[in-house]
Amino acid sequence: MTFTGLSAFxxxxxxxxxxxxxxxFVGLIDRLVAAGVDSLSPLGSTGSYAYLHREERARVARTAVAHAGGVPVMVGIGSPRTRDVLAHAEDAQEAGVSAVLLSPVSYQPLTPEDVFGLYEEVTRVLSVPLVVYDNPGTTRFTFTDELYGAVAELPGVVSIKIPGVPVDPAEARERVARLRGLLPGHVTLGVSGDPFGATGLNAGCDVWYSVLGGTLPEAALAIVDAARAGDAAGAVTASERLRPLWDLFTAHGSLRVIAVVAEHLGLVRGPSLPSPLRGLTGKERARVVSVVDALGGGA
Known part of the structure; x- marks a missing residue:
């Protein structure tokens, strides 16, 4: 399993x-399959995996696979305790997923040794590929480049999801080249943080792990398709068109914003977020709605 293109969350x-x-949820999956995304990634941070109990997560995984129409499905298995990570991995594999996504979730701060040990223990028992999920804004753990390299050498690791790239295109290319030199050739490099999608793809990242792609796949695919065609300027133009949305992501967090987008478009019923998370209200919600409408609804 090789992850490239658009992985929709x-x-x-x-x-x-x-x-x-x-x-x-089935409606969202059907929408992504019809749009032609390269892979589906339920139960990422956008999928609120940390707020769901084991059976809920297993049911989401089974449902996604059942409706994926052959599109590869990768699900998150993160949890604070390794025992529970292994249980989620078992459920995901039984559901028939193509890969699992693992972030170092914690309550107590983790050390690099803790994190390497987590991936070492999990990859030892997996029968499907694993994608390393680096999301320091959520986990409060920051990978070093050396830790990327060490974890990437573990069996079954196929991709590293990095949290953005430098804004400057030359610096972004330099960053991606440095990481390429540390990773085995079979491990793909994925950019996340949606405002960095176009820059990361243009800099040589193989895949965009995208929040936007999980709700507005056509808008995300416009960026990916341009980058894949070697049209760097076109990818940047397609991304800059979404700048008002990126600014909202920065101001309020991508999850709260994309929930309003999905609710406004009638894709899900509001409120759709797990308690205690509060969706945006008042002027903040109205601003999101205004931006979506100005972009043409489906962006």
Missing amino acids: PLTPLTAEGEVDEPA
């Missing part, structure tokens, strides 16, 4: 009673 919408809204 959909919401896991919840009902007012706090249950997974399975029909709405």
Whole structure:
């Protein structure tokens, strides 16, 4: 399994009673498959995996695979305790996923030795590929480049998801080249942080792990397709068109913003986020709605 192109991270919408809204989730998956995304990534941070119990996560994984139409499915298995990570990995594999996504979730601060040990223990028992999920804004753990290199040598690791690249294109290319020199040739490099998608792809990243792609896949694919065609300027233009949305992501966090987008477009029923997370209200919500409408609804 090789991850390239657009990996779309959909919401896991919840009902007012706090249950997974399975029909709405299926609708999101169907929408992504129809758009032609390269892979589906439920149960990432956009999918609120940390707020779901084991059976909910297993059911989401099974549902995604059942409706993926052959599109590769990768699900998050992160949890503070390794025992639970292994249980989620077992459920994901039984669901028939193509890969798993693992971030170093913690309550107590983790050391590099803790994190390497986590990946070492998990990869030892996996039968599907693993993508390393570096999301310091959520986990409060920051990978060093040397730790990237060490973890990438473990069996089954196929991709590293990095949290953005430098804004300057030359610096971004230099950053990607440095990481390429540390990683085995079979390990792809993926950019995340949606405002950095175009710059990362133009700098040589293989895949964009995208929040936007999970709700507005056509807008994300416009960026990916231009980059894949070697049209760096076109990718930047397609991304800059979304600058008002990127600014909202920066101001409020991508999850809260994309939840409003999905609710406004009627893709999910609001409120769709897990308690205690509060969705945007008042002027903040109105601003998101205004931006989406100005972009043409489906962006």
